Amino acid sequence: MKGAARPFFILAVCYAVAGMVLGIAMAAMHDHTQMPTHAHIMVAGFLMSSVFAFFYHLFPEIGSRPMARIHFYVQAISGVVLVASLFVLLQGTEQIEPVTALASIGFLAGMLLFIWNARPVLRAA
Template sequence: MQGVARNFFTLAIVYALIGMGLGIDMAISQDHTQMPTHAHVMVAGWLMSSVFAFFYHLFPAAAASALAKLHFWLAAVSGILLMAGLYLLLAGNEAMEAMTAVGSIGFYAAMALFAFIALRTVYRPA
């Protein structure tokens, strides 16, 4: 695994460790206020980044494109904004709503870009 696939897989592992750590912290403290953040980190972070990684691993031509690199950076930066913003927002910092919204919209754009890349790749005539 190399390039964009490796980058997404590394990001997925980081998200998994953060999400699981947050889950353990909630269990120990019996405070489940951050459950939405935990769910976003595990699904949007760990799961989606893993899917992206394996897609790009299976389709190296798609991974070599400039769009794939743009997809990685858009997903990585917006995902971090989304997860950090959501964590801080749920911790009571209402000023983080804008950051969470920007991250959310950016992450949606990253998914739309992935849909374009993936569908164009799998429906390309053989």
């Protein structure tokens, strides 16, 4: 794997492990309060990062562009802040909600960057 595919795949694996650990911890404690965080880690984190990794792997000319690297950093930073702040929010610290909201907007911006990067493929279809 080259270009943006590699860091996205590494990020996906990290999300998968984190989501599984959280899921096992919730089951062991019989406390599923963090189910929304678990879902965000697995779907927004693992699944989306995997899709981005495989897209950039299938289209290495796009994955090697600077915009693909920018996409990675925007998606990675906002995603990690999103799930961490969501975890804290669900623990009852409502003051962190603006951070969660900003991270969500950042995550959306990352998706929009991906769409921008994928335009050549979308146009060719």
